[in-house]
Amino acid sequence: MAAVYPSPTLNFIVGKNASGKSAFLEAIFLLGRIKSFRSTAIKSVINSSQLELVVSAEILQMNGAIAHLGVQIDNKNYYCRINHQTTHKKSDFAYALPLQVIHPKSYELLDAAPQLRREFLDWGVFNDNENFLLNWRKYKKALAQRNSLLKARSLKELNVWNNELVYYGTIVNNYRQSYLLQFKPVFIEIVAKFLDLTDVDLRFISGWNTDKGLDNVFIEDLDKDLRFGFTHSGPHRGDIQIIVGSRLAKDFVSRGQLKLLIMSLKLAQMQLLKNQHSNIGCFLIDDFAAELDIINRAKLLQYLIELECQVFITTTEPSDFGDLSHIKNYKMFHVEQGNIIQV
Ligand SMILES: Nc1ncnc2c1ncn2[C@@H]1O[C@H](COP(=O)(O)OP(=O)(O)OP(=O)(O)O)[C@@H](O)[C@H]1O
Numbered sequence: 001m002a003a004v005y006p007s008p009t010l011n012f013i014v015g016k017n018a019s020g021k022s023a024f025l026e027a028i029f030l031l032g033r034i035k036s037f038r039s040t041a042i043k044s045v046i047n048s049s050q051l052e053l054v055v056s057a058e059i060l061q062m063n064g065a066i067a068h069l070g071v072q073i074d075n076k077n078y079y080c081r082i083n084h085q086t087t088h089k090k091s092d093f094a095y096a097l098p099l100q101v102i103h104p105k106s107y108e109l110l111d112a113a114p115q116l117r118r119e120f121l122d123w124g125v126f127n128d129n130e131n132f133l134l135n136w137r138k139y140k141k142a143l144a145q146r147n148s149l150l151k152a153r154s155l156k157e158l159n160v161w162n163n164e165l166v167y168y169g170t171i172v173n174n175y176r177q178s179y180l181l182q183f184k185p186v187f188i189e190i191v192a193k194f195l196d197l198t199d200v201d202l203r204f205i206s207g208w209n210t211d212k213g214l215d216n217v218f219i220e221d222l223d224k225d226l227r228f229g230f231t232h233s234g235p236h237r238g239d240i241q242i243i244v245g246s247r248l249a250k251d252f253v254s255r256g257q258l259k260l261l262i263m264s265l266k267l268a269q270m271q272l273l274k275n276q277h278s279n280i281g282c283f284l285i286d287d288f289a290a291e292l293d294i295i296n297r298a299k300l301l302q303y304l305i306e307l308e309c310q311v312f313i314t315t316t317e318p319s320d321f322g323d324l325s326h327i328k329n330y331k332m333f334h335v336e337q338g339n340i341i342q343v
């Protein structure tokens, strides 16, 4: 068991390879997202020599109240509690502890399948508008129904579900669009601080040809949808792209630039959450030095200090953090063989 009393500002975590630094960040991530950031299997966060994992924390909420969050995971299930009440809603945790993580695999965000980018976008939309989640869930439920009708080739009821999809899909798309309208200028401003790239743009892809309207697209797609047994168009195919000049950033910027663009996306979400909702989240940065050169590391620390969010940053060498003499109220922790102590 370990207990940590972190600083509300910067927390530096140092330890050798395989000492347990990423595992510590996983514990925090688990509380905010009820999943792992390194693996798709939540179970992988349990120490394999143990039967279960319990993580709990007291979180200062933006209304000044303290929320007690607790998660317990065993081989089969997970149990979540907020203020000693059992809940099954992951969204309650996401609202209570808004967090972002940057880790060595984060650069995949722009390269991987759209699913990851949709999740990224929707985290922002979800925090921006409390009605988003309900509409997105209804959309996904209708989508599952429509897909099973397509597979069964039962066309009779299809229209009912088309109407549901058009109704909820339009709402979901509008929420996404209005979020991105606010998000884009914040993102572009952050990019300008870290990168020497001109003409950076963020493009939103709805997931269908919006000139035609979703109802018409369903009619046009019907043959294709029946042949493959799933719905080809809609907000479930939504995506975002970063464009530099007229090209997709992922196809030609350097790997370092790609990492900075992705870092800027994540910083922009936190910045917007603060600007629009006075909500200050928590930032996790794993393998700080592996990700950034020394100048960008210093800039990032400065940005995070000004953002006033709580930050947990890991590295193997204390010198990777650079000169900390001008930074107030930070705490330094040392991790060794799975134990964490403040130094
Ligand atoms: N589910 C698990 N059960 C037992 N051990 C695990 C589990 N998952 C990871 N480990 C081990 O725990 C140790 C600490 O892993 P962790 O990734 O936290 O190290 P780290 O300090 O982040 O190292 P690095 O600097 O290399 O990133 C490693 O030896 C790892 O293999």
Ligand SMILES: [Mg+2]
Binding pocket: 021, 022, 023, 286, 287
């Ligand atoms: Mg690690």
